[in-house]
Amino acid sequence: MTHNIAILGASGYTGAELIRLIAGHSSMQIKALGANSKAGQRLADVFPHLRHLDLPDLVLIEDIDFADIDLCFCALPHKTSQEVIAKLPKALKIVDLSADFRLRDPEEYAKWYGNKHAALEQQEEAVYGLTEFYREEIAKARLVAGTGCNAATGQFALRPLIEKGVIDLDEIIMDLKCAVSGAGRSLKENLLHAELSEGYHAYSIGGTHRHLGEFDQEFSAIAGRPVKVQFTPHLVPANRGILATIYVKGDAQVIHETLKNAYESEPFIVVLPQGEAPSTRHIRGSNFCHIGVVADRIEGRAIVIAALDNLTKGSSGQALQNANLMLGLDETDGLMAVPLFP
Template identity: 40%
Template sequence: MKRQVSVTIFGASGYTGAGLYSLCLRHPGVHIAALSADRHAGERLSAVFPRMAGLTDRVMVSVEEAVEQATEVAFLCLPHEAAMAVVPRLLDKGCRVFDLSADFRMDTPDSYAAWYKVQHTAPELLAAKVYGLPEFHRERIREARLVAVPGCYPTSVQIGLAPLLKHRLIDPRTIIVDAKSGVSGAGRKLSQRTHYVETNENIAPYNVGRSHRHVGEIEQELSKFAGEAVRVVFSPHLTPMNQGILSTMYVDLTQPLGTSELLDLFRSEYAGERFVRVLPHLPETAFVQNTNYADVSVHVVPDTGRAIILCAIDNLVKGAYGQALQCMNIACGFDEGCGLPV
């Protein structure tokens, strides 16, 4: 390893920030400059996450102090709105920014306002950002100053559908996505919806149709692969597991292709991609838990002209902090898999 980069993690007391910190501890090219928290500012990370006792005695500082201390690389593991409040200042300081929030994923201020119901406070940066899905944007990530790390559901959906849309093998008006997520997808802050009693022994659909915020990002990015406007039907579900996403996608084929031909296409599209595994069998969340893998498979349903594509990821890892670290590795010249769990 040639050098170390100085990294600041904003939102270290949350699920994605703490997970990222754990990876950074083992990354030979990373020096941690500062960790931030909001309600927990001034506390030790090991007090907030007792599993870290003995691993670190770092004290988290306020966002303001962390901005002061940030130098080379900043990871933002903050809620949307909080992220865009600090990104311009970090960029002005010369930091390379990897934002895990949704604040810079949309391409225009109007689409951001439409899906997030708030006006963007740094709209000029939306066009300058690079969308951080390495399997499709690796070369631009290399040069990026601001990387918008994709959402968890959008990561799974794009890995599942991009090969078929690029080759015009599916009718883009027929996409239905049925997705299940673990409860950590909602973050660590308490809410009635994610209370143990509400989630245990339960599968709860929510925001079905086109109302989930991730639909905007999914449609925006799928439209680029398709070369035309894509609309999806998207039904997310909260499931009683800590981590994991399984997206099951139903599409109409434009050609009479079989399962083995489509699996060959996926293998060829993802050849050399170490974090995408094209499986001949059905993906499951347990196979990817705590890893940066996206497991994908495709199955043609005989006599229907339809195919089912399944993609499993860990929402916190490939769906968030693992993908962010993968982007940082690319941008800072490290081996792309450095520090990433497989």
């Protein structure tokens, strides 16, 4: 049985990544590609690496007939996404990759994103899309809100530790190194090759990055009390990958065992032997997340390091994993490709 798929926002990087992954899926077929700014163009012109695929041209979202569509991926910018989704058929299964439905409290949304939410009804039914922790809800959901790429990385490393109470909740420092594709295909001076390559810097320093809204929401819910982490992302000259170096207070061995136990039956989360640390180059282009734990020389402190590909496990791979659940398919279908190295 074939499942008909639509992708809105097909001319961006997460859209292209969805197409790449679905091309290897056993039972999904792409029926419509929406991309307002590039409507009318052939996919081969927008993404020449997809030119061998037999796919429909890009169209205006309003020209898509959703009657046939079994599931729709929304890879649109935040704010646009909520406006579009508010108008989609009420019964259509949707996986949203934007930030629009991640925060449950509309006040929090307004605080972090600077505008009132325009699709409160949909927001209420949305399920947070961090697959490994919301599997059952996702399987039954109509609308799933994909986790932010940084937020996913940090949560994979920390959720089991917070849940089991093995680290000090008031002393969590996350130093992230992020590749440039996380910023999307937008025309900004600081994303030019000449500006970005050969250098690196921190941004959204001091607790201003929007993914903190997700950390606050999720970590506080798990802990049953407010948890605020420190989080500083850095932009690094590479195209794919997030490396989260997390400084915690707790016993390294206990931390390692806690993570090992939490993920032992997960297909995509790999906990490395204690003392080993991951690299983004070893998960590149794949849906895997590698996590390592190392004890610090200072007693009672540990470093937890997680690596994933922001475009795959951090967004489009995660989205496909969720879609598989929503359609009752094997969760790993289309997602087992080996990382590309070198």
